[in-house]
Amino acid sequence: GAVVSQHPSWVICKSGTSVKIECRSLDFQATTMFWYRQFPKQSLMLMATSNEGSKATYEQGVEKDKFLINHASLTLSTLTVTSAHPEDSSFYICSAKMYRDRNTEAFFGQGTRLTVV
């Protein structure tokens, strides 16, 4: 299957600072990328969908000014957690899809574990 890489795999930051997570599709061009968040012992929750070159679409309850998403190229999307607080500590996972509307599978990154202290 296609490869999606996230960086970093884990990060610890101080409360009030911002953290950027990168998601790259290594061997295909991703017209659509997705960002999920997963708290311990819970399922993945979709945060937002981003299409290359356009603004991200956020799910209800997700603050767009706190979770900044940029999808500037067909192989890179970034999620910036601004002014992070301990309650933002979570496992953040991205996925990428080649075609927005076709029934093709989405491929996932390995996830980024964020701890805010």
Added chain:
Amino acid sequence: DAKTTQPPSMDCAEGRAANLPCNHSTISGNEYVYWYRQIHSQGPQYIIHGLKNNETNEMASLIITEDRKSSTLILPHATLRDTAVYYCIVKTGANNLFFGTGTRLTVIP
């Protein structure tokens, strides 16, 4: 997207077939059935998807009932590395991938 129902947990003996059921009684005609799995602290891994015909790949087989109201994912020879949470998701191509609670499969030596 149609809702899916999966048992919360299952055990399977190593080397035996693991059969994971999924109910999706409200599935519509253009919705596909997707299966993903998530091994602890990793991103989900795509397994297989199908519309109405049975599908098989190197990882698993997907059996969809004729009325499409349920399906079964079959891992033919389960290994310890197949221990994971398995998610059954029903969606159209244009819709996003929303995860339910899945089935936690434990493969026992």
